Amino acid sequence: MSLNNEEFRPKIVAFCCNWCSYAGADLAGSSRLAYPADVKIIRVPCSCRVNPMFILRAFEKGADGVILCGCHPGDCHYSTGNYYARRRMTLLFSMLDYIGVENGRTRVEWVSAAEGVKFSQTMNEFVEKIHSLGKNVRLGDLRCRN
Amino acid sequence: MSSAKNQAEKIKEISGVNPLKCMKCGKCSASCPAFNEMDIKPHQFVSYVQNGDIEALANSKSLWKCLSCFACVERCPRDVQPGKLIDAARQLVVRQKGQTGLAPEEIPELLDPELPQQLLVSAFRRYRR
Amino acid sequence: MQRIGVFVCHCGSNIAATVDVKKVVEMVQMEPGVVHAEDYQYMCSEAGQAKIAAAIHEKNLTGIVVCSCSPRMHENTFRTAAQRAGLNPYMVEIANIREHCSWIHKDMEEATKKAVILARAAIAKVNLNTPLQPGESRVTKRALVIGGGIAGIQTALDIADAGYEVDIVEKTPSIGGRMSQLDKTFPTLDCSACILTPKMVEAAAHEKIKIYTYSEVEKVSGFVGDFTVDIRKKARSVDANKCTGCGVCQEKCPSKKAPSEFNRGLNTRSAIYTPFAQAIPNVPVIDRDACLKFKTGKCGVCEKVCQAGAIDYTQQDEIVTEKYGAIVVATGFDTIKLDNYDEYAYNQSKDVITSLELERIMNAAGPTKGHLERLSDGKHPHEMVFIQCVGSRCSDNRGKSYCSKICCMYTAKHAMLIRDKYPDVNVTVFYIDVRTPGKNFDEFYRRAVEEYGVNYIKGQVGKVILKPNGKLLVQGSDLLDNKQILKEADMVVLATAIEPEPSVRQIATMLTASIDTNNFLTEAHPKLRPVESPTAGVFLSGVCQGPKDIPETVAQAGAAAVKAIGLLAKDKLMTNPCTAKADELMCNGCSTCANVCPYGAISYEEKEVNDHGIRETRRIAVVNNALCQGCGACTVACPSGSMDLQGFSNRQIIAEVDAICR
Numbered sequence: 001m002s003l004n005n006e007e008f009r010p011k012i013v014a015f016c017c018n019w020c021s022y023a024g025a026d027l028a029g030s031s032r033l034a035y036p037a038d039v040k041i042i043r044v045p046c047s048c049r050v051n052p053m054f055i056l057r058a059f060e061k062g063a064d065g066v067i068l069c070g071c072h073p074g075d076c077h078y079s080t081g082n083y084y085a086r087r088r089m090t091l092l093f094s095m096l097d098y099i100g101v102e103n104g105r106t107r108v109e110w111v112s113a114a115e116g117v118k119f120s121q122t123m124n125e126f127v128e129k130i131h132s133l134g135k136n137v138r139l140g141d142l143r144c145r146n
Numbered sequence: 147m148s149s150a151k152n153q154a155e156k157i158k159e160i161s162g163v164n165p166l167k168c169m170k171c172g173k174c175s176a177s178c179p180a181f182n183e184m185d186i187k188p189h190q191f192v193s194y195v196q197n198g199d200i201e202a203l204a205n206s207k208s209l210w211k212c213l214s215c216f217a218c219v220e221r222c223p224r225d226v227q228p229g230k231l232i233d234a235a236r237q238l239v240v241r242q243k244g245q246t247g248l249a250p251e252e253i254p255e256l257l258d259p260e261l262p263q264q265l266l267v268s269a270f271r272r273y274r275r
Numbered sequence: 276m277q278r279i280g281v282f283v284c285h286c287g288s289n290i291a292a293t294v295d296v297k298k299v300v301e302m303v304q305m306e307p308g309v310v311h312a313e314d315y316q317y318m319c320s321e322a323g324q325a326k327i328a329a330a331i332h333e334k335n336l337t338g339i340v341v342c343s344c345s346p347r348m349h350e351n352t353f354r355t356a357a358q359r360a361g362l363n364p365y366m367v368e369i370a371n372i373r374e375h376c377s378w379i380h381k382d383m384e385e386a387t388k389k390a391v392i393l394a395r396a397a398i399a400k401v402n403l404n405t406p407l408q409p410g411e412s413r414v415t416k417r418a419l420v421i422g423g424g425i426a427g428i429q430t431a432l433d434i435a436d437a438g439y440e441v442d443i444v445e446k447t448p449s450i451g452g453r454m455s456q457l458d459k460t461f462p463t464l465d466c467s468a469c470i471l472t473p474k475m476v477e478a479a480a481h482e483k484i485k486i487y488t489y490s491e492v493e494k495v496s497g498f499v500g501d502f503t504v505d506i507r508k509k510a511r512s513v514d515a516n517k518c519t520g521c522g523v524c525q526e527k528c529p530s531k532k533a534p535s536e537f538n539r540g541l542n543t544r545s546a547i548y549t550p551f552a553q554a555i556p557n558v559p560v561i562d563r564d565a566c567l568k569f570k571t572g573k574c575g576v577c578e579k580v581c582q583a584g585a586i587d588y589t590q591q592d593e594i595v596t597e598k599y600g601a602i603v604v605a606t607g608f609d610t611i612k613l614d615n616y617d618e619y620a621y622n623q624s625k626d627v628i629t630s631l632e633l634e635r636i637m638n639a640a641g642p643t644k645g646h647l648e649r650l651s652d653g654k655h656p657h658e659m660v661f662i663q664c665v666g667s668r669c670s671d672n673r674g675k676s677y678c679s680k681i682c683c684m685y686t687a688k689h690a691m692l693i694r695d696k697y698p699d700v701n702v703t704v705f706y707i708d709v710r711t712p713g714k715n716f717d718e719f720y721r722r723a724v725e726e727y728g729v730n731y732i733k734g735q736v737g738k739v740i741l742k743p744n745g746k747l748l749v750q751g752s753d754l755l756d757n758k759q760i761l762k763e764a765d766m767v768v769l770a771t772a773i774e775p776e777p778s779v780r781q782i783a784t785m786l787t788a789s790i791d792t793n794n795f796l797t798e799a800h801p802k803l804r805p806v807e808s809p810t811a812g813v814f815l816s817g818v819c820q821g822p823k824d825i826p827e828t829v830a831q832a833g834a835a836a837v838k839a840i841g842l843l844a845k846d847k848l849m850t851n852p853c854t855a856k857a858d859e860l861m862c863n864g865c866s867t868c869a870n871v872c873p874y875g876a877i878s879y880e881e882k883e884v885n886d887h888g889i890r891e892t893r894r895i896a897v898v899n900n901a902l903c904q905g906c907g908a909c910t911v912a913c914p915s916g917s918m919d920l921q922g923f924s925n926r927q928i929i930a931e932v933d934a935i936c937r
Contacts, residue, residue: 026347030374032378037376044907062936077787079787084908112790167670172753173737175759223673224668
């Protein structure tokens, strides 16, 4: 267990679709728009590639927050992918909330390739929110702890 | 200097305005009905706050000539809203006197019979509770 | 077990300034599968790529992780380098430690830590990578250009001259676009029609170009090299094959009260009309909302006077389906609506006009036959005021945050032309900045001031007041003189911001091309791929991508054409091998995947399988690799978990998640 007096550094997984959000994150980078290093991005072809299992896995492995970013509704590179993602996540997040992973720890956000500013803002807000919620302990595998 | 800087920060905090957004187009001065009465013109408010020259702003005639009609706030293309800056500067002056508003006996001295009394209205708008 | 090589790039100081590159190299060597790690100044350089090739040979690498800039930048570079060295290109993964790390973090320790984690995630993924083989797809050697303005015409001409078929789809009755509405063009003051009309004629006469006017793109399916497009040809009510373009129908039409779109509503046109005299094709259209025959059933004058018998009231919209290899978007722009700008009195006075309206007034074929006059009373103006940046550079919610780019120059042009033709008219321009970056642009603006005596005042206008005597009172500021100015004017011209033609939104959605918050189409790379959309096979021409003047538009149109020709010249395209694949033993043929597939790429086969010794015939999903685009929707929908996406498999992504959360 990490020391209590150490500053809480959350583990945050961000799934970004290749066409909009990943490019938006790139733009945030090339525009030097800072957000906390706690956010780590995983590139997926489309937000609809994100299996709820991936998110459960992240929480199980100790992630404190998971955010899924995709193209704006109607702008999906594959036409409809983000609609599937939206429905799946709505369901998953309400289930997660039910088992104690608060809604603040999960988020879906639409970020286009041109929205570097929005990407950075969203990540800053999200990390702040996770800070206010503290460490996620609900889904962690207790057997691995000592 | 640092106190001037603090004051500038205070003005930004009270007004919620970011002076750096100003592109110096002058639409505020073009809109201002009290322009000719002012010694520091609306478009200059921003630079005074940016430069931290709050003392000049606090001692200016403009502080009390602004009608708070908010035409500049309404029309500013960059959301800088100089009217809010001067409103904040006015509050700063009032607060420095250790008050939360103007004392009734101070008002007649500041009244200008030539100008409509929107300032008073705006003061009421701000201080009513 | 893979044998992985990790290559960490300094990117000069871009990465090395905030990420301790040596530390990353040291840390990743402890990861499973890593047998080689090194850093270098510029991995993408020839020397950097040579290092990768050498390591592949020496250490027998089976997988590679490059810690560098975004994969959107150099993934292809490194894959090609690996391929040249004999490795399957899909065994390469990129850890983005520049855009997602060094550029956004300041603290070296923190950034280094993050870089190591990102590298670990990529290593974990490569451990599960398998070699993939791209398939092939054919290229239809025909291009579609959406929009028939100068951008679309130029692109079509360039593609056609290279020997490929091109179709232009234009939604108005004639090609020509905004340029046909202009009177003169800056900075040489050429007559716009004189330089545009020959191009229109050339396009119409070109044997490789087919023009669909009064038509709109209705549906787009397919992908690069093989798009299928439905084009709606709106009913013209005139048979284009019979019409001789004599114009008698327009003359005799009794319904002449429809506002003329071409003249920006400043005057009216007949219900049967061609937008302007040089229209191509010179075949009129019946505006069914204005036509008496369609509204009341009584009239039919045009049918009676038409000697060619071309009028056909029964004509219906027609859908044409055509295949294309490349699509160029050239939808252009419109001026913004001024409803949010009450202070300029645009909606209150006819004498407050936009610059595009002035363009029509100055034109000999315009509503005033080219005479400068007030639209309210027809009087000649003596004082004219131009207001710059109306709706441009506005970060409030009323206007557009960008600079419209062309206004400074066309205002100088208007001011100069008016002073030249009517020396008795005083012209005042209120400006915030005069922006004239372009060849001979600043000289042009200075000529307006120095030779033509145009009065430029630095300051914005706060309000335009309509006076009872019909004159306009302009209240502006003169920032250099620190004065407020009240100026009486006869006419006020607003340099109104431009915005992408609103219909571009639907077109972008149909093409799945990305669009920014201002509705401008996004380019694949802002500097290095400025005429390509991130969607393969879609190219951008003209103002749909960003504000531009005519020379820039023509240059970009040519560039877009070259990109399209480059695509059409290929016989076959390599397809993305990252496609979905069903595990035969797990698939139960439920059809869930086929229901979510946007491309219809999944079908079912009765197939004999050997499930642990049990031989039986089962219904199994089969993915058509030529159609699958690799979105992965099916992989999540699949209830048995048999569907997986190659290159982004469940195990690979979970491995990344694990590496990040470790």
